[in-house]
Amino acid sequence: MKEHKHQQLKWRAENEDALYAPNSCRSPQRTALLVVDVQPEYWTDSPSIRRDFAGFPDRMRSLLATCRQHCIKIIWVRTDYRVSHSPWLVQLERLRGQAPDFMLEMPYEPPVAWEEFASPLDGEIVIPKRHWSATSGTPLKEVLRASEIDTVMVCGLITSVCVQLTAYGLFEAGYRTIVVSDACADRGRARHEAALSLYGNYMYETVTSRELEEMAESIPSAPEAKEEISLTSVASPPHPLSRQRNFVSSQ
Numbered sequence: 693m694k695e696h697k698h699q700q701l702k703w704r705a706e707n708e709d710a711l712y713a714p715n716s717c718r719s720p721q722r723t724a725l726l727v728v729d730v731q732p733e734y735w736t737d738s739p740s741i742r743r744d745f746a747g748f749p750d751r752m753r754s755l756l757a758t759c760r761q762h763c764i765k766i767i768w769v770r771t772d773y774r775v776s777h778s779p780w781l782v783q784l785e786r787l788r789g790q791a792p793d794f795m796l797e798m799p800y801e802p803p804v805a806w807e808e809f810a811s812p813l814d815g816e817i818v819i820p821k822r823h824w825s826a827t828s829g830t831p832l833k834e835v836l837r838a839s840e841i842d843t844v845m846v847c848g849l850i851t852s853v854c855v856q857l858t859a860y861g862l863f864e865a866g867y868r869t870i871v872v873s874d875a876c877a878d879r880g881r882a883r884h885e886a887a888l889s890l891y892g893n894y895m896y897e898t899v900t901s902r903e904l905e906e907m908a909e910s911i912p913s914a915p916e917a918k919e920e921i922s923l924t925s926v927a928s929p930p931h932p933l934s935r936q937r938n939f940v941s942s943q
Contacts, residue, residue, distance in 0.1 A: 724765040724841045725755070725872075726862075728826060728848030728855050730810040731770055733798055735849065738879075740793070745877035745884075749809035755847060755875045755901045756810065758908050765839055767832070768812050769848070769858070772800035772820035780823070793879075824854045827861030836867070843868040846896070847875035852887035859896045869896040872904070 730752065735741065742748075759766055774797050775781050781796060788794050800820035812818055821830050836844065844867045846859050855876050862869045871888065878884035892898045 721762065721764050722841055723843040723845065724767055724836060724839065725759045725845045725847065726767050726769060726826065726832075726858065727752075727756075727810065728769045728846060728858055729771055729850070730768075730807055730848045732805050732807065733771070733795060735807055735877075738793060741849070741877050741879060744881050747874070748877045749807070751872075751875045751901045752807075752810045752847070754905060755872055758901070758904050759845075760813070762908055764845075765841065766812070766816045767835060768816060768818045769826040769830075769832070769854075770800050770804065770818060770820050771798040772822055773798045774822075778822045825857040825861040826854070827858060827865060833865055841867070843870065845870045845872055845899075847872040849877055851876040851878040851884045853878075856887050856891065859891070863895050871896050871898050872901055873898045874900045874902070 735748070756766065758764075772778075773781060785794075785796055789796075806812070817835060819826065819830050819832055819835070821828070823829060826832050844862050846855055846862070846869065848855055855871065859869050859871055871892070873888055873892075876884065876888075878887065888898060
């Protein structure tokens, strides 16, 4: 417990400038993009995932470009799985230890390798996580509160595991939660589609990266943004993002 507290304090000290700095955009958004576990262990080193989701890199490039253009805060999450502070690893090894792609520990020890198509820029926060959910034992909710975020889009790896549990944690914490379905991937297309079918429009809304692009095309890029920004759905009938409140609202 003391070690965990020490690491949390160290993380805050290292990220304080990015966490509390005012947004440089003229009209900063109350929507954030959470990128979950897009790292070599789950992509470059996972040929089965790459085979079934060959379009994933292009979807991620598009999504990141759209969010950066429109001042949507991007938060990155990386695994920090170690037996010393992730007790569930013992049970995971018992259940999946014989799987050919099984890796017991995946520690976060910067500097770390990123994927060419998905890498943080300076000023984008990286949060290490010890559990499948990025809301469990991390400063994620503190980061969201500090940035006055009320809507979180989630993407990344693996759809039915860390993406799903992170989306649940955000939903449970009261955030409007949206999963970018084609910017996620899993160990098999069936698992991916089953996960989205089970909780899509029940626990979270779903949208594709292309739908986000089409919505964003109707508004100016961030430097020319007006005080009020709203992404209007192009879908018919109205897409879930156009209900309840504007998908992206001014801060």
